[in-house]
Amino acid sequence: MAPKLRAMTYNSEELVRAHRSESSFLEQVAVRTSPKGHHCLALRLTSECFSLDPKEREFPKRSSMVMDDFHHYAIFSDNILAGAVVINSTIATSKDPKRIMFHVITDALSFPAMMMWFLTKPPSPATIQIESMDELKWLPVDFSSRFKQKGIRDPRYTSALNHLRFYLPEVFPSLSNVLLLDHDVVVQKDLSGLWQVDMKSKVNGALETCSSGNGYHRLDNLVNFSDPSIINKFDAKACIYAFGMNIFDLKEWRNKGLTAAYDKWFQAI
Secondary structure (H helix, E strand, C coil): HHHHHHHHHHHHHHHHHHHHHHHHHHHHHHHHHCCHHHHHHHHHHHHHHHCCCCHHCCCCCCCCCCCHCCEEEEECCCCCCHHHHHHHHHHCCCCCCHHHHEEECCCCHHHHHHHHHHHHCCCCCCEEEEEEEHHHHHHHCCCCCCCCCCECCCHHHHHHHHHHHHHHHCCCCCCCCCEEECCCCCCCCCCCCHHHCCCCCCCEEEEEECCCCCCCCCCHHHHCCCHHHCCCCCCCCCHHHCCEEEEHHHHHHHHCCHHHHHHHHHHHC
């Protein structure tokens, strides 16, 4: 009788701990999400995801194609609705949506809600994978906090997800090419032609944002060229490009060691 009571007590304590952990997680989601509509959506999706059996949290395999036969699209976002718009618009305009594989990278707090959204609204006939930053074990322990700066709230500079884009070859070690889409993009035409572009040994293909008379979109408007360590290494009049849609040759990225170069410059700032 005593062993049975101990087992029942242990199971009850484990259940209480699990509920406390879930409650704490939902409180963090509630604090982080806004406005109210998004707040309620994130809480509901997170709760529903927690109620699923682990096997029910897996996406069905939709294609027998090997990874190299897919067109790989990466989206780094903690915004469920924005990510859904990018994905749905890409599928709607694609001539061959079965060949699309989406890779959504999000943070640990948004991961359950993001999973639940696409489990209940799968982007058929495309394939989707969703991964949390916490699953990237090669990242430094302090990665999520190292970009927070006092007095700066702009997520373009403080979001770990934004900086994670500079580690694309490490995030996708088995891929040769990937198309990166920002979560504020609405795709309006088929993008499959981008996979036929000759990159000519360049790392990325992007759309320039400046015309001949537009100085605002040139590098000297963003970078301090009075710094002697910069002035001889970059062209001050170089045109910057839109980051909303970029296609990357990850083989060339690896060959040129660009992630290490990014780390070096980041440490120098």
